[in-house]
Amino acid sequence: MSGRLSGKYALITAAGAGIGRATAIRFAKEGARVLATDINADALASLKAEDPAITTCPLDVTHAEQIHALVRERGPFDVLFNCAGYVHAGTVLDTDDVSWRRSFSINVDSMFHLCKAVLPPMLERGRGSIINMSSVASSIKGVPNRFAYTATKAAVIGLTRSIAADFVTRGIRCNAICPGTVKTPSLGERVRALGGDEEAHWRSFVERQPMGRLGDPEEIAALAVYLASDESSFTTGTVHVVDGGWSN
Template sequence: MSGRLAGKYALITAAGAGIGRATALAFAKEGAKVLATDINAAALASLAAEHPAITTHMLDVTHAEQIQALVREWGPFDVLFNCAGYVHAGTILETDDISWRRSFSINVDSMFHLCKAVLPGMLERGKGSIINMSSVASSIKGVPNRFAYTATKAAVIGLTRSIAADYVTRGVRCNAICPGTVKTPSLGDRVRALGGDEETNWRSFVQRQPMGRLGEPEEIAALALYLAADESAFTTGTVHVVDGGWSN
């Protein structure tokens, strides 16, 4: 361990699996104290067993009152990683009001409430790093059948840049990560939901990748680690694409 996050306290959402889990472990291994949140109690229990620096707490990011209570009880934080997200499949004509609202509730509103809750503590101490999960399916690249998802992830980029601009002189940084297709449990769920031959469905995701493979959660976690660490102190308001060349 090199201790790149020694002395830092990080809050991570959707930490039970995939990118969130990989990031929680990466942060803890680099010396951070981590509060890992999710709606999956079993996933959180198994995560907590993997490293003593990880504390877990149930959190539904669609409930602003839960967010506010958590930050009051457990804050202040040095790092916030907004990783929770929802992928709705469909064109605009296939997106109903409920799916549209759910997409924004999970992907955008949750970040609004979390950033608003942690910012006072960061500003009081004059330091902090907020990392927001966007996607190449945003203002970076249009992706078929991802209308609501793409709209929300474009909103995340605007949210990120606005926070960065507002607090650039007060020690708080805010950056966004835009992954391509990453091999996570949630992607596996979507692959199975397509029906038909599962292996063929996986191949279709891989074949659209210029590198001929999907990303790994640990590769995204490595970027989150950099943005959380002091070595990225001159980095704010940026959009980091990590997609194996898919958006080129």
């Protein structure tokens, strides 16, 4: 790798699997020091073996006090990648209060607390890049049976643009990534939860993709590297769609 993130210290959530894991590994290979967090301690243990530049710490992003304690003890950070997320399936009629609150707690409230925690030290030093995971299922595109998820991911875009506008003159950049369908362990769990013919379910996901394939976590990680690096120093408040043409 080319050392595009040399000298940077990055905090990544949901780093135990999928896009978060791929990004933690890619950041480390590009020269960053990485603090990888996840609620799954076993997943973190296997990640730590991938690269000595990766350190790990369990974190439940639904607990604000854990977030603020971690940033106080392990910061300051140059980069924050908010990757933790939860996908609730169903229409508005299928969404109860518990599912609605859980969706916002994991997908939006966690980003609020993490951004609020990392921003003051970033502002003191006059630099920082925040990358928020949104989705094509947001204000970009309506997706059937993803009511709560789509609502939260639209909120992430608003959160991102607001932070970008508030701190654009103070060295802070904030951008969002909107993936389409990416082949991750999380997607595999959702496919299994559908029951019936799993191969048919996988085919249905692939068939709706204009490229005829699903995305790969490393493809999303590549964009995260760019947004974390100084190469994107003129980029803030943007929404990057990475969906293989699905939203066209």
